[in-house]
Amino acid sequence: MPMPRWVMLFAVALLVRALTFGNPILHVDEEFYFATAQAIAHGAIPYVDVWDRKPVGLFLLYVPAAALGLPLGIWAYQALALASVTATATLIARLADRAGWAKGALPAAIAYLLWLNLLEGEGGQTPVFYNLLMVSAASLLAPRPDDAAQARRRFVQGCAALALVGLALQIKYTVVFEGLFFGLWWMWREWRLGQRWWRVALLAVPLAALAALPTLAALAWFWAHGHGDAFVYANFASIGARGGDPITHELGNLALMLLILSPLIAMAILAARCPSTEATRWPLRRWLFGWAIVAGLGVLVFRGYFDHYALPLLVPLCVCAAGFFAQHYRAIRVRAPLLIVVLLASQVVLLVKRHERGTPAQFAAITRSIGHGPGCLYVFSGSPMLYPMADRCMLTRYRFPRHIGQARERGAIGADQQSELERILALRPAVVVLGARYRGERAELRALFERYVAAHYRQRADLPLGGSRIAVYALR
Incomplete structure (x- = not known):
């Protein structure tokens, strides 16, 4: 048959x-x-x-x-x-x-x-x-x-x-x-x-x-x-x-x-x-x-x-x-x-x-560096999968990082991108994540985020993920 x-x-x-x-x-x-x-x-x-x-x-x-x-x-x-x-x-x-x-x-x-x-x-x-x-x-x-x-x-x-x-x-x-x-x-x-x-x-x-x-x-x-x-x-x-x-x-x-x-x-x-x-x-x-x-x-x-x-x-x-x-x-x-x-x-x-996007083992290492709480997580740039993996509370409804950081999304998400970023940072998330620059990113928003992180956070990890690196910061 x-x-x-x-x-x-x-x-x-x-x-x-x-x-x-x-x-x-x-x-x-x-x-x-x-x-x-x-x-x-x-x-x-x-x-x-x-x-x-x-x-x-x-x-x-x-x-x-x-x-x-x-x-x-x-x-x-x-x-x-x-x-x-x-x-x-x-x-x-x-x-x-x-x-x-x-x-x-x-x-x-x-x-x-x-x-x-x-x-x-x-x-x-x-x-x-x-x-x-x-x-x-x-x-x-x-x-x-x-x-x-x-x-x-x-x-x-x-x-x-x-x-x-x-x-x-x-x-x-x-x-x-x-x-x-x-x-x-x-x-x-x-x-x-x-x-x-x-x-x-x-x-x-x-x-x-x-x-x-x-x-x-x-x-x-x-x-x-x-x-x-x-x-x-x-x-x-x-x-x-x-x-x-x-x-x-x-x-x-x-x-x-x-x-x-x-x-x-x-x-x-x-x-x-x-x-x-x-x-x-x-x-x-x-x-x-x-x-x-x-x-x-x-x-x-x-x-x-x-x-x-x-x-x-x-x-x-x-x-x-x-x-x-x-x-x-x-x-x-x-x-x-x-x-x-x-x-x-x-x-x-x-x-x-x-090779370019990273392995599950690399991603798991980043998740471990974030930890599971207490405190909220904000991913300025990086994988949205970090939210369910870390299982921390979130401070924004924009969980796709590029909705806030990408130039083409300006005026198209129902909120002002810079105002939303400033609101999130004012709530002082316990852990923040910063990935590599990408094409179409708003450079001024990245600079704003980096200045705030330098003033209020300490680096917890800087880990590879495929062809780029992911930095994890904890609130001081």
């Missing part, structure tokens, strides 16, 4: 992510998600007691793992991420089967697992989770040969697909472009199949409502508890208020992103040019290529172009790449060498990041 495909994909995912398991400092974003979720598990109210502009659904996703404490919670969220990427890869393979690319389904699904590591997806970045929701929605919504005769199925699956999009929106709002593509395409298909325009519009109302429902439910909860303004500002207004990086930095990030994605893009283009005699497969294939294009436009619109912004593109690109693996005349010679090279590169990338 052949091994089930999902088992093979789970084994590959386990292999390529093994170096990450148990590491609490894979990426600063998920460190903050965990820290925020732990605060919520202990009663903190998002946007009020702990601030960020991410949807609340993301933090609720992390809450069960964070509630387990440390170190078990780290293993728990990484296990959830492992299950998520395995399921996503399995659905990528099934979509490839439906498109008539069965021979390329398994290598395309494996490619997804490998490319994650090249784009900061080795842990619990947001697309690791919402990609599963979006590929599930795509599997429900994508065209089938018998759609014309299945009006009820089209409606029910459309509702289910847009409900999944709604859940994905509560993990990251950037899925809105793919969600619009799904919804507008559903409406277009209904019209092409003979529905009158007014009936299409009427039928689309419950789909749109289902997509909006999770966000509206979150807003209603915060409004009912007197925090509606905080929710609206954090989730929407603050996004537009945030500044951007210099255009040269953004273009450099975009060039690197395109370089990493270039093999998948090339395979998708070649797949689109492969001839096919299976006319019934082309509607689905065109739909998949369209999805990839819309996902790419969504990445371009949101700018920034950090590596992990490209993670949503991996799903449609890998499905389309299955067409290359299945049909292109060079695929047999290229397939195995390409996947082996990317596998090796993915492991090299993980080792380099571990």
Whole structure:
């Protein structure tokens, strides 16, 4: 009996992510998600007691793992991420089967697992989770040969697909472009199949409502508890208020992103040019290529172009790449060498990041130097994971250090950065942490912090963390 495909994909995912398991400092974003979720598990109210502009659904996703404490919670969220990427890869393979690319389904699904590591997806970045929701929605919504005769199925699956999009929106709002593509395409298909325009519009109302429902439910909860303004500002207004990086930095990030994605893009283009005699497969294939294009436009619109912004593109690109693996005349010679090279590169990338960002042992040493109390902790720059690791009280709702220290956040966090820093220091935290300078940091705020520390604190430790050092100071 052949091994089930999902088992093979789970084994590959386990292999390529093994170096990450148990590491609490894979990426600063998920460190903050965990820290925020732990605060919520202990009663903190998002946007009020702990601030960020991410949807609340993301933090609720992390809450069960964070509630387990440390170190078990780290293993728990990484296990959830492992299950998520395995399921996503399995659905990528099934979509490839439906498109008539069965021979390329398994290598395309494996490619997804490998490319994650090249784009900061080795842990619990947001697309690791919402990609599963979006590929599930795509599997429900994508065209089938018998759609014309299945009006009820089209409606029910459309509702289910847009409900999944709604859940994905509560993990990251950037899925809105793919969600619009799904919804507008559903409406277009209904019209092409003979529905009158007014009936299409009427039928689309419950789909749109289902997509909006999770966000509206979150807003209603915060409004009912007197925090509606905080929710609206954090989730929407603050996004537009945030500044951007210099255009040269953004273009450099975009060039690197395109370089990493270039093999998948090339395979998708070649797949689109492969001839096919299976006319019934082309509607689905065109739909998949369209999805990839819309996902790419969504990445371009949101700018920034950090590596992990490209993670949503991996799903449609890998499905389309299955067409290359299945049909292109060079695929047999290229397939195995390409996947082996990317596998090796993915492991090299993980080792380099571990060297640059630090090891769990180094991080544990910093945590020991901070100690567990009494007295509060303030991290001016460094890992937000220090808050749950040290388990000390906190004096600010801005637990992501760059919200206070980064220039692009000036005027976008609902408080004046310098005033908030001065307020924190006036409360005399027992321990403060100062990490290395970073690009985009407000130099005048660092200077203010360093002057205050020199006057009122003594250095307790200066320890390495990967390629930088972390200084810990205790109140005199």
